[in-house]
Amino acid sequence: MILTVDIGNTRIKAAVFEGNNALENFIFDKNELEKKIEKILKKFPNCSDLVVASVGSIEKQSFLTFENRLKVHFFTHEDVFPFQNKYATPKTLGIDRMILAGGATLQFPKQNRLVIDAGTCITYDFIDENDNYLGGAISPGLRLRYESLHNFTARLPLLTLEAPDNYVGNSTPQAIHSGVVNGFVYEIDGFIDEYRKEFSNFIIILTGGDAEFLAKRLKNTIFANSNFLLESLNQTYQYKIDND
Ligand SMILES: Nc1ncnc2c1ncn2[C@@H]1O[C@H](COP(=O)(O)OP(=O)(O)O)[C@@H](O)[C@H]1O
Ligand SMILES: CC(C)(COP(=O)(O)O)[C@@H](O)C(=O)NCCC(=O)O
Numbered sequence: 001m002i003l004t005v006d007i008g009n010t011r012i013k014a015a016v017f018e019g020n021n022a023l024e025n026f027i028f029d030k031n032e033l034e035k036k037i038e039k040i041l042k043k044f045p046n047c048s049d050l051v052v053a054s055v056g057s058i059e060k061q062s063f064l065t066f067e068n069r070l071k072v073h074f075f076t077h078e079d080v081f082p083f084q085n086k087y088a089t090p091k092t093l094g095i096d097r098m099i100l101a102g103g104a105t106l107q108f109p110k111q112n113r114l115v116i117d118a119g120t121c122i123t124y125d126f127i128d129e130n131d132n133y134l135g136g137a138i139s140p141g142l143r144l145r146y147e148s149l150h151n152f153t154a155r156l157p158l159l160t161l162e163a164p165d166n167y168v169g170n171s172t173p174q175a176i177h178s179g180v181v182n183g184f185v186y187e188i189d190g191f192i193d194e195y196r197k198e199f200s201n202f203i204i205i206l207t208g209g210d211a212e213f214l215a216k217r218l219k220n221t222i223f224a225n226s227n228f229l230l231e232s233l234n235q236t237y238q239y240k241i242d243n244d
């Protein structure tokens with residue numbers, strides 16, 4: 001059994017895998033990291049490996065305490081990945097994006113793939129049919145948009161996610177919901193349309209905390225898989241073991 005841990009900028013997601021099956025998923029806050037992992041290991045004492053991808057503030061040292069019990073692997077740019085990295089600054093590419101690209105390459109062989117991760121940020125990652133990672137885009141995620149409007153203005157309230165009634169918002173709250181949610185949806189549909197002009201065919205993988213909310217609102221039909229990063233961590237780790 002493998003315990004995978006994804007440390008994002010908002011929260012931590014974890015899952016226990018047996019082969020390719022996720023047995024249980026967990027979501028928690030970074031201040032609960034050690035306590036939650038202890039609890040998971042108590043429930044799944046057969047975990048032999050702990051595999052981590054972190055773009056958050058948590059570093060490898062936080063996992064030292066588990067090293068006497070199981071094999072700990074903290075993914076870095078030095079690991080082997082199943083694609084060629086064509087990013088001009090490969091060392092600054094987010095490790096979460098590398099794991100997503102790894103999972104997309106392994107799960108959907110020999111085809112163009114676009115991965116959209118709607119988390120703290122929205123990230124777009126394109127891996128072509130020859131397994132070249134080309135890059136993509138980074139923009140503010142849903143919650144970040146609500147928070148930025150509030151934090152950088154004097155008069156805009158901090159709202160929580162709500163589906164707008166209309167794109168013509170007729171009040172301050174409705175105008176904010178329209179701007180944030182419709183802007184978010186139009187951005188993603190717009191990006192997909194642009195990619196379609198350049199690449200005739202590609203599979204789209206949509207993941208992240210806002211994937212489900214988003215999927216039903218897009219003009220393009222895409223199935224959301226909120227678990228794709230953890231699945232990719234599990235698969236990219238297997239790939240690393242087989243190819244090291
Ligand atoms: N309970 C929740 N707590 C925080 N964010 C949530 C929650 N439910 C949905 N979200 C949405 O999920 C996004 C964070 O997604 P997630 O994939 O967990 O991010 P990250 O990997 O960057 O930590 C937020 O922008 C927010 O809009
Ligand atoms: C873009 C990100 C902040 C996304 O983080 P997330 O939304 O998953 O928490 C992360 O992938 C990152 O720190 N990237 C480094 C810059 C880059 O990928 O080019």
Ligand SMILES: [K+]
Nearest residue numbers: 117119121123
């Ligand atoms: K993201």
